[in-house]
Amino acid sequence: MTAVIVAGNWKMNLGPRDAELFLDAFAAVFGGSGEPADGQARPGGCRVALFPPAVSLDAARRRKAQLEESGAWGRAPALELGVQQIHAEADGAFTGETSAEQASQAGATLALVGHSERRTIFHETDDMVVRRVQAAFRAGLAPMLCVGEQLEERKAGRLEAVLLRQLEAVLSPPELRAGIRPETFSVAYEPVWAIGTGETATPDDAAEAHAILRGCLVDRLGEEIGAAIPILYGGSVKPANADELLAAPEVGGLLVGGASLDPGDFAALVGAGGRAGS
Numbered sequence: 184m185t186a187v188i189v190a191g192n193w194k195m196n197l198g199p200r201d202a203e204l205f206l207d208a209f210a211a212v213f214g215g216s217g218e219p220a221d222g223q224a225r226p227g228g229c230r231v232a233l234f235p236p237a238v239s240l241d242a243a244r245r246r247k248a249q250l251e252e253s254g255a256w257g258r259a260p261a262l263e264l265g266v267q268q269i270h271a272e273a274d275g276a277f278t279g280e281t282s283a284e285q286a287s288q289a290g291a292t293l294a295l296v297g298h299s300e301r302r303t304i305f306h307e308t309d310d311m312v313v314r315r316v317q318a319a320f321r322a323g324l325a326p327m328l329c330v331g332e333q334l335e336e337r338k339a340g341r342l343e344a345v346l347l348r349q350l351e352a353v354l355s356p357p358e359l360r361a362g363i364r365p366e367t368f369s370v371a372y373e374p375v376w377a378i379g380t381g382e383t384a385t386p387d388d389a390a391e392a393h394a395i396l397r398g399c400l401v402d403r404l405g406e407e408i409g410a411a412i413p414i415l416y417g418g419s420v421k422p423a424n425a426d427e428l429l430a431a432p433e434v435g436g437l438l439v440g441g442a443s444l445d446p447g448d449f450a451a452l453v454g455a456g457g458r459a460g461s
Contacts, residue, residue: 185365185411185413185435186228186229186230186413186460187228187229187230187429187435187436187456187457187459187460188229188230188231188232188369188413188415188435188436188437188456189229189230189231189232189436189437189439189449189452189453189455189456190231190232190233190234190265190293190327190371190415190436190437190438190439190443191232191233191234191439191440191442191443191444191449191452192234192267192295192298192417192438192439192440192443193233193234193235193236193239193267193443193444194236194267194300194440195236196236196444197235197236197239197444198236198238198239199238199239199241199242200242201239202235202239202242202243202246203242203243203246205444205446206243206246206247206250207246207250207255208446208447209259209446209449209450210250210255210256210257210259211255211257211446212259212446212447212450213256213257213258213259213260213450214255214256214257214258214259228457228460228461229260229453229456229457229459229460230261230263230436230456231260231261231262231263231453231456232262232263232264232265232293233262233263233264233265233443234264234265234266234267234293234295235264235267236267237266237267237268237281237286237289240264240266240286240289240290240291241289241290243264243290244264244289244290247262247264260453263292263293264290264291264292264293265291265292265293265294265295265324265327266281266283266286266289266291266293266294266295266324267295267298268281268294268295268298268301269281269282269283269286269294269296269315269318269319269322269324270282270283270315270318271311271314271315271317271318272318273318273321273322282318282322283315283318283319283321283322283324284322286322286324287322287323287324291324292323292324292325293324293325293326293327294315294319294324294325294326294327295326295327295329295371296312296315296316296319296326296327296328296329297312297315297328297329297330297349298329298373299329299331299373299375299378303333303375309348309349309352310352312328312349312352312353313352313353313356313359316328316353316359317356317358317359320359320362320367325366325367325368325369326368326369327368327369327370327371327415327438328349328350328353328368328369328370328371329370329371329372329373329417329438330345330346330349330350330370330371330372330373330396331345331346331349331372331373331374331375331392331417331418332345332346332374332375332376333345333375333376334375334376334380334382336376337374337376338376342391342392342395343395346372346392346395346396346399347395347399350370350396350399350400351399351403354399354400354403354404355403360403360404363404363408363412364408365408365411365412365413368412369412369413369414369415369436370396370400370412370413370414370415371414371415371416371417371436371438372389372392372393372396372414372415372416372417372418373417373418373438374388374389374392374418377418377419378418378419378440383419384418384419386427386428386430386431386434387431389416389418389428389431389434390431390432390433390434393414393416393431393432393433393434394432394433396414396433397409397410397414397433400412400414413435413436414433414434414435414436415434415435415436415437415438416428416431416434416436416437416438417437417438417439417440419440420437420438420439420440420442420452421442421448422442422448422451422452422455425437425451425452425455425456426455426458426459429455429456429458429459430459436456437452437455437456439452
């Protein structure tokens, strides 16, 4: 069974000092008994990741190492760090951008690619997303590909068409398909229509979208690999709805936004991941 993944995307929040304080508090939650603050399940085999802002990545890496060396990390779960955005090129005159190689040097092992905010606010196209996935693989980062439909696309009945277009853009190049493995690639479904719109996504909504994505992965990559690629759900996840979402078919993890900014809430979500993966 593929381990459940609980990943926190801090977006443009928590600077270097804030990242250190977050990790101190997160470690303290697990430091005694290895259980989240609410006393529920331990993280077990749950994979845990954080995507800090690029300026906080090295600070998070250093603080995690300090906590581990001092023993203060306690029974907190192993933590992977990722970068929220990478440029397609390794270097050059691209002011304000971060390359995959630079992110790797700063401590990242993962990279978010194609997040809905990047597609919507910064107008990233499917072609740009493909090039960023290629850059991640070249640098040894494991890309987490974000896909999802807007409200108007959903109302127009275009859920399947949008998801397949975004996913197949990455799965079509033979060189990319050849390098995709469950341990080096994951997909996160973002129901953009349910984020900050007043609309609510249900576990059934998640299951419908994840089934579409799973079918495409199996079709393109074969049963053995396609059935094992983790598919995360990333729409307004909170401790109160995490267990229900993780119980939905084909939901193999959570990509968390606002709730990942609070160490206690994030620890509770990790506990939910542990329960789902046990």
